Amino acid sequence: xxxxxxxxxxxxxxxxxxxxxxxxxxxxxxxxxxxxxxxxxxxxxxxxxxxxxxxxxxxxxxxxxxxxxxxxxxxxxxxxx
Amino acid sequence: xxxxxxxxxxxxxxxxxxxxxxxxxxxxxxxxxxxxxxxxxxxxxxxxxxxxxxxxxxxxxxxxxxxxxxxxxxxxxxxxxxxxxxxxxxxxxxxxxxxxxxxxxxxxxxxxxxxxxxxxxxxxxxxxxxxxxxxxxxxxxxxxxxxxxxxxxxxxxxxxxxxxxxxxxxxxxxxxxxxxxxxxxxxxxxxxxxxxxxxxxxxxxxxxxxxxxxxxxxxxxxxxxxxxxxxxxxxxxxxxxxxxxxxxxxxxxxxx
Numbered sequence: 001x002x003x004x005x006x007x008x009x010x011x012x013x014x015x016x017x018x019x020x021x022x023x024x025x026x027x028x029x030x031x032x033x034x035x036x037x038x039x040x041x042x043x044x045x046x047x048x049x050x051x052x053x054x055x056x057x058x059x060x061x062x063x064x065x066x067x068x069x070x071x072x073x074x075x076x077x078x079x080x081x
Numbered sequence: 082x083x084x085x086x087x088x089x090x091x092x093x094x095x096x097x098x099x100x101x102x103x104x105x106x107x108x109x110x111x112x113x114x115x116x117x118x119x120x121x122x123x124x125x126x127x128x129x130x131x132x133x134x135x136x137x138x139x140x141x142x143x144x145x146x147x148x149x150x151x152x153x154x155x156x157x158x159x160x161x162x163x164x165x166x167x168x169x170x171x172x173x174x175x176x177x178x179x180x181x182x183x184x185x186x187x188x189x190x191x192x193x194x195x196x197x198x199x200x201x202x203x204x205x206x207x208x209x210x211x212x213x214x215x216x217x218x219x220x221x222x223x224x225x226x227x228x229x230x231x232x233x234x235x236x237x238x239x240x241x242x243x244x245x246x247x248x249x250x251x252x253x254x255x256x257x258x259x260x261x262x263x264x265x266x267x268x269x270x271x272x273x274x275x276x277x278x279x280x281x282x283x284x285x286x287x288x289x290x291x292x293x294x295x296x297x298x299x300x301x302x303x304x305x306x307x308x309x310x311x312x313x314x315x316x317x318x319x320x321x322x323x324x325x326x327x328x329x330x331x332x333x334x335x336x337x
Contacts, residue, residue: 020322022139023280024202025146027273027290028328033166034089034191036184041083042129042170 083127083170084110084177087118087152088326089188094118094159102148103127110174112181115188118156119177127170153326161196163188163331191332198268198294199324203307204276205259205289206318207252255317256289262310266303267293271329288317292329300324 085102094116097107101120109116125131135141146167153164171177181188264270273290281287295303304321311319 020147020150021281022143022146023276024322025150026142026280027276028164028200028292028325029146029149029167031273032271032292032328032331033164033169034188034331035166035169036180036187040169040180041172041176042127042132042168 082121082173083124084119084173085122085127086165086169086171086177087120087149088156088165089115089117089163089181089192090156091160091192092116094156094162097152097155099151099155100148101152102145107152110177110181112178113185115181115185117177117181118152119171119174120152122170127168132168150326157326161192162326163191163195164326164328165331187332195294195327195330197297198327199297199300200327200329201267201293201295201300201303201307201321201323202325203259203263203289203291203293204287204320204322205256206285206287206320208316208318209285252286252288255314259289259310259314259317259319260291263291263293263303263307266299266306267295269294269330273329285318292325294327294330 087101087107092109092111092114094109096109097118099107101107101122103120103122103126105120105122107118107120110119126135149167153162156162171180260270260272271292273292275287275290278284278287293303307319307321
């Protein structure tokens, strides 16, 4: 098993962020994170990323098969594959 | 100026000592039992047009993502934290306070759900042994020598497509097996889209890109289970990253 260099122990926080892979961050920062209604001036959702050259790489922005599978939510659990 | 929001937490959260995305200090905006970690940014660099332009720049995105992550990570020792998605901007602190007030119930529930838990990433790759079947059908076979070249070509092509379909099904099964074995150790699981090899900068084929929300008391057990899976599964590498702030489990039910 290999972990990112700064994440060798489960007891450690992610540590110096320079070692975290950008692609892992992008999954989480664009595919996850809280999004709320109201008072927002601008959010990443407002930016038309279709014309952005990175769009093809940043497939996690709109993950077509991503879902959250939380205990006690049978319909979510049934969404696997 | 605008206000970039990093995360929502409790008032006990330590005042961040790190700087924000544009080098400005991070501060806490209080409202009731919630705080938002924010910093000021200029619309010159973070307005809609500028953001669109800057997002073309992978280095710029990299720097913002790391700053955002660094601020959130620094808050995590002070209790549960709900990370915000990258690049969510408000006009000023008052707008942030109003947002906290209006979304208080959702934030309270979400903070409770991630309290004492961390996100762990589990990725599965095909081991980089090369493809043992890649030469099949290419070498001269006496049985097909007598056939017309076109027929032999089509047969090889069909066999190749069939092998590819079988490999795909087998990969999907493998990914599902790892997910199902890891899932019981977690309170929630999520499958992210598979990562682009070019952005990842390596050639191994990715089969699974999952995130799990795990009780902190069970993280050793979880890590041991993933390690065991990696050691006992031939032909695949199972990799663990974390602990992460609960990015994949912050609520996204309300769209802006």
